[in-house]
Amino acid sequence: TFKQDKVKNNLIRLGGFSEDTVNAIMEPVIGMEEPFHYRNKAQFPVGKDVEGNLITGFYAGRTHAIIPNTDCALGVVENKEILELILQFAREYGISSYDETTGRGLLRHVLIRTGFVTGDIMVCLVINGKKLPAQEEFLKRISTIKNIKSVSLSSNEKNTNVIMGDQVTTIWGESCITDYIGGIQFRISPLSFYQVNPVQTEKLYGKALEYAGLTGTETVWDLYCGIGTISLFLARSAKAVY
Numbered sequence: 001t002f003k004q005d006k007v008k009n010n011l012i013r014l015g016g017f018s019e020d021t022v023n024a025i026m027e028p029v030i031g032m033e034e035p036f037h038y039r040n041k042a043q044f045p046v047g048k049d050v051e052g053n054l055i056t057g058f059y060a061g062r063t064h065a066i067i068p069n070t071d072c073a074l075g076v077v078e079n080k081e082i083l084e085l086i087l088q089f090a091r092e093y094g095i096s097s098y099d100e101t102t103g104r105g106l107l108r109h110v111l112i113r114t115g116f117v118t119g120d121i122m123v124c125l126v127i128n129g130k131k132l133p134a135q136e137e138f139l140k141r142i143s144t145i146k147n148i149k150s151v152s153l154s155s156n157e158k159n160t161n162v163i164m165g166d167q168v169t170t171i172w173g174e175s176c177i178t179d180y181i182g183g184i185q186f187r188i189s190p191l192s193f194y195q196v197n198p199v200q201t202e203k204l205y206g207k208a209l210e211y212a213g214l215t216g217t218e219t220v221w222d223l224y225c226g227i228g229t230i231s232l233f234l235a236r237s238a239k240a241v242y
Contacts, residue, residue: 004029018207040114041196042075043163046097046107056083056090076114093134107165115179116198122150124190128157139172150174184232195228205233214238
């Protein structure tokens with residue numbers, strides 16, 4: 001309702017349409033039936049609290065101060081178990097968190113991706129270095145979590161707000177995980193762009209396909225296509241897709 005009102009008001013205030021016109025042409029927003037635990041990707045910064053304890057969570061508004069959290073209601077429930085295992089491991093082996101002020105410390109971020117159809121889980125540690133201390137022990141622990149299919153390291157030694165480094169090294173399992181949108185299979189790497197809400201993505205693409213009214217003779221252009229999810233979704237009903 002909030003989003004629908006916001007769009008409606010923008011069309012009136014900024015677009016110059018009358019309220020009667022907007023009411024006549026605007027269709028209702030298609031919301032989620034269960035708007036929790038829907039994100040298939042989560043990126044958690046790692047840092048310290050005021051007492052120096054290792055934490056992970058989310059940045060406070062307009063700052064890089066981390067609010068501790070391992071149990072986000074938007075992410076999949078497995079994130080909590082994975083994050084707490086990583087924190088426990090790092091505390092035991094004295095692995096430090098990255099400090100943006102000094103540029104020192106090893107562990108910067110934890111990236112977790114989940115295939116909603118397959119259940120496949122990927123864990124990528126973003127580090128300020130090339131190696132993870134006690135790596136074999138870490139892999140021994142993380143691999144016990146159900147459905148873990150890929151564990152990797154992303155080396156980012158730059159003083160930057162960009163989360164991922166340019167190079168990703170798989171240290172256990174596969175380099176990608178698999179997921180499906182509308183029956184189409186996708187292989188997803190740590191650096192892939194992939195829609196974060198798979199339930200609504202399928203609804204969105206289905207609606208786009210309905211509005212496009214493709215007959216099988218058209219050429220479709222998909223600009224800024226990322227991993228190509230909508231390209232392949234539309235390709236089944238078009239002559240060609242660029």
